[in-house]
Amino acid sequence: MRYRHLLFAAASAASLLAVETAAAQASDSEVTEVIVTGTRVANRSALQTAAPVDVIGGAELSKAGITEVNQALSVALPSFNFPRPGLADGTDTIRPATLRGLAPDQTLVLVNSKRRHSASLVNINGTIGRGSSAVDMNTIPAAMVQSIEVLRDGASAQYGSDAIAGVINVRLRDAREGGNITATYGERITKVKTLVDAVPAGANYTVDDKKNYSRNDGETINLSGWVGLPLGEAGHVTIAAEFLDQKKTIRTAPDWRRQYSTSGPFDPREATFDRYNAWFGEPDIEQWTLFANGGYDVSDTTRLYGWASYQNRDSTSAGFFRRALDDRNITAIYPDGFLPLINPDVEDLSLAGGVEWKLGEWDMDTSLVYGRNRMEFTIRNTLNRSLGPTSKTVFDAGGFEYDQLVGNISAVRAFDMGLASPLNVAAGVEVRREGYEIFAGEPDSYRNGGVLLPNGTPTASGAQVFPGFRPSNEVDKDRTSVGAYLDLEANLTDKLLASAAVRFEHYSDFGETVTGKVALRYDINDAFAIRGSIQNGFRAPSLQQQYFATTSTNFINGVPFDITTFPATDPVAAALGAQPLDAEESINYAAGVVFRSGAFSLTIDAYRIEVEDRIVLSENLTQANVRDFLTAQGFIGIGGGRFFINGVDTTTKGVDIIANYKVTTDEMGQFALTLGANFNDTNVTKVPATPQLSALNPAPVLFDRINVLTFEEGSPDSKVTGSVDWTMGAWGATVRATRYGKVLVPGTTSALDIELDSAILVDLEARWNVVENVRLTVGADNVFDEYPTKLPPLLNSTSNTPFSNYSPFGRSGRFVYGRVSVNF
Numbered sequence: 001m002r003y004r005h006l007l008f009a010a011a012s013a014a015s016l017l018a019v020e021t022a023a024a025q026a027s028d029s030e031v032t033e034v035i036v037t038g039t040r041v042a043n044r045s046a047l048q049t050a051a052p053v054d055v056i057g058g059a060e061l062s063k064a065g066i067t068e069v070n071q072a073l074s075v076a077l078p079s080f081n082f083p084r085p086g087l088a089d090g091t092d093t094i095r096p097a098t099l100r101g102l103a104p105d106q107t108l109v110l111v112n113s114k115r116r117h118s119a120s121l122v123n124i125n126g127t128i129g130r131g132s133s134a135v136d137m138n139t140i141p142a143a144m145v146q147s148i149e150v151l152r153d154g155a156s157a158q159y160g161s162d163a164i165a166g167v168i169n170v171r172l173r174d175a176r177e178g179g180n181i182t183a184t185y186g187e188r189i190t191k192v193k194t195l196v197d198a199v200p201a202g203a204n205y206t207v208d209d210k211k212n213y214s215r216n217d218g219e220t221i222n223l224s225g226w227v228g229l230p231l232g233e234a235g236h237v238t239i240a241a242e243f244l245d246q247k248k249t250i251r252t253a254p255d256w257r258r259q260y261s262t263s264g265p266f267d268p269r270e271a272t273f274d275r276y277n278a279w280f281g282e283p284d285i286e287q288w289t290l291f292a293n294g295g296y297d298v299s300d301t302t303r304l305y306g307w308a309s310y311q312n313r314d315s316t317s318a319g320f321f322r323r324a325l326d327d328r329n330i331t332a333i334y335p336d337g338f339l340p341l342i343n344p345d346v347e348d349l350s351l352a353g354g355v356e357w358k359l360g361e362w363d364m365d366t367s368l369v370y371g372r373n374r375m376e377f378t379i380r381n382t383l384n385r386s387l388g389p390t391s392k393t394v395f396d397a398g399g400f401e402y403d404q405l406v407g408n409i410s411a412v413r414a415f416d417m418g419l420a421s422p423l424n425v426a427a428g429v430e431v432r433r434e435g436y437e438i439f440a441g442e443p444d445s446y447r448n449g450g451v452l453l454p455n456g457t458p459t460a461s462g463a464q465v466f467p468g469f470r471p472s473n474e475v476d477k478d479r480t481s482v483g484a485y486l487d488l489e490a491n492l493t494d495k496l497l498a499s500a501a502v503r504f505e506h507y508s509d510f511g512e513t514v515t516g517k518v519a520l521r522y523d524i525n526d527a528f529a530i531r532g533s534i535q536n537g538f539r540a541p542s543l544q545q546q547y548f549a550t551t552s553t554n555f556i557n558g559v560p561f562d563i564t565t566f567p568a569t570d571p572v573a574a575a576l577g578a579q580p581l582d583a584e585e586s587i588n589y590a591a592g593v594v595f596r597s598g599a600f601s602l603t604i605d606a607y608r609i610e611v612e613d614r615i616v617l618s619e620n621l622t623q624a625n626v627r628d629f630l631t632a633q634g635f636i637g638i639g640g641g642r643f644f645i646n647g648v649d650t651t652t653k654g655v656d657i658i659a660n661y662k663v664t665t666d667e668m669g670q671f672a673l674t675l676g677a678n679f680n681d682t683n684v685t686k687v688p689a690t691p692q693l694s695a696l697n698p699a700p701v702l703f704d705r706i707n708v709l710t711f712e713e714g715s716p717d718s719k720v721t722g723s724v725d726w727t728m729g730a731w732g733a734t735v736r737a738t739r740y741g742k743v744l745v746p747g748t749t750s751a752l753d754i755e756l757d758s759a760i761l762v763d764l765e766a767r768w769n770v771v772e773n774v775r776l777t778v779g780a781d782n783v784f785d786e787y788p789t790k791l792p793p794l795l796n797s798t799s800n801t802p803f804s805n806y807s808p809f810g811r812s813g814r815f816v817y818g819r820v821s822v823n824f
Contacts, residue, residue: 439604446551716743
């Protein structure tokens with residue numbers, strides 16, 4: 001702790017010295033970064049807009065050990081969080097990220113200003129983002145990224161559904177020459193400290209000597225590169241490729257429980273049993289990605305463009321350990337118990353093509369973009385208990401697929417209206433078709449084979465940890481939507497910039513919506529400006545939320561009951577009060593200031609986001625009175641379940657602060673100094689209820705305390721980042737510190753709540769250009785090996801999860817890496 005603060009103080013002192021030394025030398029010219037997000041006016045810089053826009057250059061993504069896009073954004077943007085959950089089924093493989101504390105699917109993601117397709121996965125476990133289905137930005141290799149623009153403002157009127165928290169626009173690399181090859185190797189070098197419970201009285205083993213341990217794991221090899229090639233005399237194609245091989249990390253506590261019997265003498269095997277029997281941490285991943293982006297100038301007024309991508313991700317993570325004595329185990333197959341493994345294979349592809357041309361004075365753009373994400377589950381090192389000793393240990397559990405086809409045409413031109421600047425008019429139409437499919441696994445992955453426990457009671461059905469999708473779960477649904485927008489922007493006076501947008505959309509499944517936005521910016525002088533906006537937005541219910549279904553069979557007093565995640569339109573869900581999902585609606589208010597002086601810039605932006613009818617996943621409604629109610633309605637053998645429902649209202653308030661200073665000194669080189677902060681607060685003002693459930697006694701809760709408090713306090717209440725990036729000749733270095741505020745991990749009662757303390761993570765990197773085109777890099781993420789607050793045994797009864805999934809920075813410890821990069 002002491003050394004961390006000393007280093008942070010030293011970095012701050014170096015920053016101040018650099019500023020003082022270079023104050024007289026700083027350029028008076030504003031550093032301009034032309035953006036295309038949040039405005040349709042050409043040649044607008046990030047500091048000239050009426051709404052806050054951050055720009056993260058592609059080079060910044062490589063200044064860390066973990067270079068995946070979501071992780072890079074989480075350290076660059078204070079308002080962006082990327083928790084790294086474990087033991088959460090498919091969410092271990094496709095992890096959700098959040099902006100301004102809102103849901104992962106309330107941020108719109110674009111690639112080259114075109115809507116990106118979402119992942120097929122819907123998060124149904126108890127993690128941040130439960131109930132959401134969002135874009136997986138880690139399908140885009142960092143080598144292909146020219147820059148990322150983040151609009152921190154609602155923008156549904158400009159871009160359509162999902163843009164409640166903001167918009168992330170990934171701009172692809174665009175080169176006809178040059179290239180790069182980069183190889184990175186890293187691993188976790190860490191010391192883990194956990195809390196353990198007392199072993200049973202008379203035990204022939206101990207765990208107290210195993211609660212703290214050292215680990216060298218998570219070995220990661222990343223090979224990436226890109227090349228720019230000419231395409232005739234007037235075109236180009238840029239091709240990027242990436243290979244990732246990441247090994248698992250294990251951050252479990254030693255298992256203090258008996259393994260072989262619940263009572264009587266201790267089995268001799270207890271003394272030699274490996275107490276680190278679980279796998280809680282990063283998944284095993286083998287992933288390769290190809291991405292290409294091209295363009296061709298047909299004439300001075302006509303340009304063709306397009307891109308294509310393909311990624312295959314083979315990931316393996318674990319479920320909870322099944323002990324030898326567990327009724328879910330068969331000792332003839334696993335005499336020492338077993339750790340079931342979830343092995344999703346994710347295939348993601350996209351293809352886009354378009355043309356830009358002139359129609360009189362109008363700049364026209366027409367494009368067609370297709371994307372598909374498919375996730376197929378294989379469950380390994382498991383069994384189907386109901387099949388007995390002949391059970392297989394590997395099962396095809398089925399999966400799901402989502403695809404999207406978007407066509408649009410837009411037109412932009414400027415009109416001289418006698419204002420301080422031409423009136424920029426943009427209009428367009430977008431047509432979208434989406435499809436969602438669930439496909440069943442093999443019968444043994446979900447069926448009950450009829451084998452009973454020794455006491456004569458039935459056993460659980462299907463593959464342990466992840467029963468397969470059944471034919472009754474299969475769906476193949478699609479919908480269409482049509483949207484049209486009008487966007488106006490102009491300087492009404494030399495100091496006053498105004499913009500307004502309106503958008504109409506029609507969805508084939510839930511109807512129409514109209515959104516609008518007004519934004520103003522007033523430049524008091526060349527250095528200081530104030531800005532603000534108000535808009536109403538929406539998010540259409542995703543097909544994943546509307547149609548996801550999965551079923552497991554539980555035996556209650558020897559009687560089988562199906563427990564299902566129902567589509568909201570299913571007759572059982574309807575009997576419990578579910579209705580077809582409708583759009584979420586929002587109102588965003590924002591106000592901020594911009595200050596510029598030479599190479600220094602400061603933006604402060606406050607926001608208030610009111611969201612009505614948020615779509616959430618209900619609690620599991622399996623109480624006895626729910627089963628009795630369903631039986632009375634004619635649903636025999638249905639043990640209850642859960643479904644997606646509108647009805648949660650929230651208000652989110654916060655402030656973003658971003659300061660940048662770039663300076664060159666005579667003797668100490670160049671410094672880029674950045675300080676950022678986000679302060680965020682969410683309140684749940686309404687929860688859903690249905691008349692059918694409210695009439696029961698006692699009335700089941702549809703959205704309980706845990707989920708309410710997860711919305712309110714499950715993400716950091718503050719996040720502060722500071723970095724110094726230094727270059728001098730052939731040398732360079734980066735020091736980055738991130739402070740995560742407190743997080744509440746809620747329990748079913750306040751007595752089971754635990755607060756994760758604030759934490760500061762420091763990253764260090766040093767770079768040396770050996771020759772002009774060859775760079776060596778060494779560094780460490782989380783150099784001081786910080787971990788989140790440890791969970792007590794009361795909240796970790798299995799020993800498998802000594803840290804919470806609510807930790808905003810994961811729980812894998814220090815990552816040390818080396819990198820070789822060659823430019824050509």
